[in-house]
Amino acid sequence: MKFLKAFLAVLSLFIISLFSSKNVLADVGCRTGNNIYTQQVGSYPEGSSTIPVFSDASAIRIRNGASDPNCGILRSVSNNYTIVAGTTANPSSKCSYASNPGDQGRLVNYNPAHNSCVLPLDDYVPALILASFFCIPLMRKHYLNKMFAF
Known part of the structure; x- marks a missing residue:
């Protein structure tokens, strides 16, 4: 449950950062x-x-x-x-x-x-997003193993 909450928090921050704009006069x-x-x-x-x-x-x-x-x-x-x-x-x-x-x-x-x-970092954003989605199953597997370990 904690993992899901953390994932949703990160996802919502990412979405907010995509759609935020500078409101400057x-x-x-x-x-x-x-x-x-x-x-x-x-x-x-x-x-x-x-x-x-x-x-x-x-x-x-x-x-x-x-x-x-x-x-x-x-x-x-x-x-x-x-x-x-x-x-x-x-x-x-x-x-x-x-x-x-x-x-x-x-x-x-x-x-x-x-x-x-x-900023050259902008060129690597798609790769970073893709890498993060590959890490999610690994994190989930690790978390579930710890949760159900006896």
Whole structure:
């Protein structure tokens, strides 16, 4: 009975993980070059504007393609991000990052769920599932032998 409960628990967790999705709303970040910086750490004045400054440590790389080994957001996806509408404090939606305030970018609405990595483990999931189903009869046999041993 314990085995059945454990098996059902693992199976339900597996099914839930398959159908779960990231429910993430768009955030505002600073896109400069090949990065989107996500955490604002301050600002500085430039003429009549206030330019937000973002942390270097919060950078999400922009990947060139799906096979790019770096983690990040695909360039084809990030090119469709909308630029944040200007405000009276920052009419042209400029931004910068901490280590190089002179390298200005634009504030964009990005989706953190688009940040992904190429993991080779994904290639082996079917084999791992198949291996686990071969182990179930062995585990059941071992469990039954222990249960009815005198």
